[in-house]
Amino acid sequence: MSIYKKLREIPDGYLGLLSILFMLIPVLYPLGLPIEISEPTKGFYNTLMNLPEGSIVCIDASGGFASWDEFHASMVATLKVLFSRPIKWFAWGYGYDGPVMVDVVLKEINPQGFGKQYGSDYLVLPYVSGEEMAVAAVASDTKSVFTSDFYGNSLSQYALWNELGSADDYAIVITISGSCLNMDQETRQWYTIHGKKLLEINMACCSPMSMNYYPSVMPGGLWGVKGGTELEVLSRFAGPGARLSDAQNLGLMPFILFLILGNIGYFGGRFMEKEEEKRQ
Amino acid sequence: MSREVRRTIPLWIIMGITGFFLLEYFLNVAAITGVKSELTRWGTIVSGFMLIFGMVLLARHHILQLAVRDTGMKDKILSVIFFVSFLGFLLVGFSTPERIGGANYQWIYQNMYRPAGTAITALCFWWCVYGGYKTFTIRSWESVSIGLGAVIYMLRLLPIGPVYIPALAPTADWLLSTVNVGATRGGTIAIGVGSLILGMRTLIGKETGALEAVKEV
Numbered sequence: 001m002s003i004y005k006k007l008r009e010i011p012d013g014y015l016g017l018l019s020i021l022f023m024l025i026p027v028l029y030p031l032g033l034p035i036e037i038s039e040p041t042k043g044f045y046n047t048l049m050n051l052p053e054g055s056i057v058c059i060d061a062s063g064g065f066a067s068w069d070e071f072h073a074s075m076v077a078t079l080k081v082l083f084s085r086p087i088k089w090f091a092w093g094y095g096y097d098g099p100v101m102v103d104v105v106l107k108e109i110n111p112q113g114f115g116k117q118y119g120s121d122y123l124v125l126p127y128v129s130g131e132e133m134a135v136a137a138v139a140s141d142t143k144s145v146f147t148s149d150f151y152g153n154s155l156s157q158y159a160l161w162n163e164l165g166s167a168d169d170y171a172i173v174i175t176i177s178g179s180c181l182n183m184d185q186e187t188r189q190w191y192t193i194h195g196k197k198l199l200e201i202n203m204a205c206c207s208p209m210s211m212n213y214y215p216s217v218m219p220g221g222l223w224g225v226k227g228g229t230e231l232e233v234l235s236r237f238a239g240p241g242a243r244l245s246d247a248q249n250l251g252l253m254p255f256i257l258f259l260i261l262g263n264i265g266y267f268g269g270r271f272m273e274k275e276e277e278k279r280q
Numbered sequence: 281m282s283r284e285v286r287r288t289i290p291l292w293i294i295m296g297i298t299g300f301f302l303l304e305y306f307l308n309v310a311a312i313t314g315v316k317s318e319l320t321r322w323g324t325i326v327s328g329f330m331l332i333f334g335m336v337l338l339a340r341h342h343i344l345q346l347a348v349r350d351t352g353m354k355d356k357i358l359s360v361i362f363f364v365s366f367l368g369f370l371l372v373g374f375s376t377p378e379r380i381g382g383a384n385y386q387w388i389y390q391n392m393y394r395p396a397g398t399a400i401t402a403l404c405f406w407w408c409v410y411g412g413y414k415t416f417t418i419r420s421w422e423s424v425s426i427g428l429g430a431v432i433y434m435l436r437l438l439p440i441g442p443v444y445i446p447a448l449a450p451t452a453d454w455l456l457s458t459v460n461v462g463a464t465r466g467g468t469i470a471i472g473v474g475s476l477i478l479g480m481r482t483l484i485g486k487e488t489g490a491l492e493a494v495k496e497v
Contacts, residue, residue, distance in 0.1 A: 010413075012406070012407075012410040015406075015409060015410055015413060016406050016409075016410075019406075019409065033440045033443075034440065034443040035440075035443070036442045036443055036449065038449075038453075039453070064397065065393070065394040065397045065398065066397035066398055066400060066401040067401055068394065068397075068398055069398075100380075100386075100389065103381075104390070128324050129324060129327040129328045129330075129331055130323055130324040130326075130327035130328075131327075133320060133323040133324055133327060134324050134327070136320045136323075137317070137320040137321050137323065137324050140313075140316070140317045140320060141317045141320075141321070144317065144318075144321045145321060145324060150381060151378065151381040152377065152378055152379050152381055184468065193305070204437050207456070208433075208456060208460045208464065209464060211456055211457060211460060211461050211464075212461055212464050212465050212468060214457070224437065226437055226438075248437075248438065249438050249440045252434055252437070252438055253438075255409045255412065255413070255434070256431060256434060256435070258409075258413045259412060259413055259416050259427075259431065262413050262414070262416070262417060263416075263417055263418055263427075266417040266418070266419075267418075
């Protein structure tokens, strides 16, 4: 078998093994590779930092644990930024993993360390079924949708609950989703009807679709591990992003390498075939 | 029930509610907005019941797999696994007053469901990468543009890419914000127009896909 054919038929196991090895190195020994902050991340951060005191932020948390590493760093950094400001927020989800993800992140960071109290500064509401219908219901009349918080407690005891009403009462909406069509849906329900701008946290592969709405509807966004790492650097709140982005840096390199090798194999093979035909 | 009743009643319900939502959007009348909010809330309640309906259908399918259908041992084992996990999560979830917020449910959620989901995504990444290796070969001008765009964007996604290749960031950002946005906005508008046409056809009864298929005896 010629070298070119071998390059075209590298078994998938080698590719996977190489990617895993490359990703393991920074997980075990963080490399601290440099990072450049992108404009959407700056927009995300500046929007949150410029919110007036006492603003209420609505978090549509609907990502999934299957892509946890794509959201983890972004969610940790975002909640830390929110806690560092004199603003309030509440989270809910039209995806069943969303509120659980928020709960996991809250257990990881220490809201009390920021001087924040559950029920008066932040609230975690449960999952609501119905996808876009749920978004529409929460946007038009939040209180009519929920009867208890994520932990099963009655909502009337919380001071923040009494301040919630509809989209008009919220300064901005942060939408966390694993769907590349998320911005279409959120724009329809929050921006088109109520004029509320959106900040998005999504997977890296969804940024091309979300860019449709940048910057007029969506002043900023965090996509994938890179977005979370950038926000960590910008906000100076350390988190899991640095280690994960190092892994991402190195993990995708075998893919680019194999892509180049595959094309070398393809063109080399075609050249060899043409040479063979000429000889015959 | 006659074919007309099975088609006409749902169609009139859809037409009525859609027309009401359209009216509410264009007329800013408090009474209409109140009714629309109530209908929207009922939509979430109905959606919740549809979840239960879906669970019943799923359970019925697996009961039939186990007890009635002539399936192989592998399918029967998969159905058993389904019932064990389904009933396990259900019982643990309802066993404490904290429900899904309770420690036991959170334990199985974080230590069983979450790693399983992450593993599936990791496998998808593996196959996507291998698929890219096999298919991103430069065979035509179209594949050149796809391959080049993919490589440039992937390098841009890597935090280290723009640091060591300074020209990468403006190039990739131009591709993303100008070329990509132009194309995807066109696609989004096309989807919007198509959805409008599909909705109009459904409203006037020309599109039967949204309604139950009526089988003629």
